[in-house]
Amino acid sequence: xxxxxxxxxxxxxxxxxxxxxxxxxxxxxxxxxxxxxxxxxxxxxxxxxxxxxxxxxxxxxxxxxxxxxxxxxxxxxxxxxxxxxxxxxxxxxxxxxxxxx
Amino acid sequence: xxxxxxxxxxxxxxxxxxxxxxxxxxxxxxxxxxxxxxxxxxxxxxxxxxxxxxxxxxxxxxxxxxxxxxxxxxxxxxxxxxxxxxxxxxxxxxxxxxxxxxxxxxxxxxxxxxxxxxxxxxxxxxxxxxxxxxxxxxxxxxxxxxxxxxxxxxxxxxxxxxxxxxxxxxxxxxxxxxxxxxxxxxxxxxxxxxxxxxxxxxxxxxxxxxxxxxxxxxxxxxx
Numbered sequence: 001x002x003x004x005x006x007x008x009x010x011x012x013x014x015x016x017x018x019x020x021x022x023x024x025x026x027x028x029x030x031x032x033x034x035x036x037x038x039x040x041x042x043x044x045x046x047x048x049x050x051x052x053x054x055x056x057x058x059x060x061x062x063x064x065x066x067x068x069x070x071x072x073x074x075x076x077x078x079x080x081x082x083x084x085x086x087x088x089x090x091x092x093x094x095x096x097x098x099x100x101x
Numbered sequence: 102x103x104x105x106x107x108x109x110x111x112x113x114x115x116x117x118x119x120x121x122x123x124x125x126x127x128x129x130x131x132x133x134x135x136x137x138x139x140x141x142x143x144x145x146x147x148x149x150x151x152x153x154x155x156x157x158x159x160x161x162x163x164x165x166x167x168x169x170x171x172x173x174x175x176x177x178x179x180x181x182x183x184x185x186x187x188x189x190x191x192x193x194x195x196x197x198x199x200x201x202x203x204x205x206x207x208x209x210x211x212x213x214x215x216x217x218x219x220x221x222x223x224x225x226x227x228x229x230x231x232x233x234x235x236x237x238x239x240x241x242x243x244x245x246x247x248x249x250x251x252x253x254x255x256x257x258x259x260x261x262x263x264x265x266x267x268x269x270x271x272x273x274x275x276x277x278x279x280x281x282x283x284x285x286x287x288x289x290x291x292x293x294x295x296x297x298x299x300x301x302x303x304x305x306x307x308x309x310x311x312x313x314x315x316x317x318x319x320x321x322x323x324x
Contacts, residue, residue, distance in 0.1 A: 020178070020180045
C-alpha cells in the first residue's frame with residue numbers, strides 16, 4: 001500500500017483469507033462472487049479483494065483503486081456488513097449449493 | 102511442518118485448492134482459529150492438512166506439538182471456490198508456490214494424478230533450503246512418472262551440485278518457466294504475500310491474462 005512503513009507487513013491478504021467468514025455471513029461460497037467497485041468501476045472476484053483484518057473488523061478494498069468495498073464488524077454475536085463500496089455484487093446461486101456437494 | 106490426517110464424519114468432499122478453518126477452544130472459552138489448505142486430493146479417502154509451525158502461532162503450535170492420534174479437532178469447510186482447480190478446467194496449468202504455499206498446489210497435483218488428467222502441469226516451488234522443500238520425494242516421483250514438470254528454486258542455501266534455481270523468484274525465472282502467452286495457461290500462485298505479488302505482477306507484465314491467474318496470499322512469513 002502506498003506510504004506504508006513496512007510494505008510487506010502492511011500488504012493486504014486477499015479474499016481467500018476471509019472465505020470462511022464470508023461463507024458464514026452470506027450462507028454461500030463468495031470468493032467467486034463478482035463485484036464492481038463504485039469508485040473506479042473495476043470488476044473483480046471477491047477472492048481478489050485486498051483484505052485488511054484488525055481487532056475491530058475486516059475491510060475489503062478494491063485492488064485497483066484502494067476504495068473501501070466491504071466492511072464487516074462483529075459485535076456481541078451480530079455481524080454488520082457494509083457493502084456500499086460496491087456498485088454491484090453478483091454470485092450465481094449454483095455456487096452456493098456446490099459447496100455442500 | 103507436520104502432516105495431519107483426519108477422519109471427518111460426513112465429510113462432503115472437496116475441490117483441490119480449498120481449505121478448512123480449524124478452531125481451538127480453551128477451557129476458559131478462549132478460541133483461536135486459523136485456515137489451513139487441504140493437502141489431499143478430492144479422490145483420497147482421508148483429509149490431509151500440512152501445518153507449518155510458527156513460533157508465535159496460536160493454532161499451529163498446538164497442531165504440530167500437541168495433537169495426538171485420536172484427538173479431535175473442530176473444523177469448518179471445505180471453503181473456497183476461487184482458488185480451485187478441477188481437471189475439467191483444462192490447462193495448461195502453472196503452479197507457483199512459495200514455502201507453505203505449496204500445500205494447496207500439492208492437492209491440485211494429486212487431483213491431476215488421481216484423475217489421469219492429460220493436461221500439462223508444471224510447478225515452480227520456492228523454498229529456503231532443500232530441507233524445507235515439502236513433499237519433495239512425492240513431486241520427484243510425479244515428475245519421473247511424467248505427471249508433473251517440477252522446478253525448484255532455493256532462496257537461502259543450496260547444496261553443492263544443485264541444478265535448480267538459487268534465488269527468489271523474479272520476472273526472468275517466471276518467463277523461463279511459464280508457458281508462452283498464446284497458450285493461455287491457468288496459473289495458481291500461493292505463498293507469502295510478497296511472493297505472490299512479485300509472481301502475479303511479473304506474469305501480467307509478461308502478457309498473461311490476469312483473469313487466468315488465481316492468487317492466494319498466506320500473509321508475511323520469514324523470507
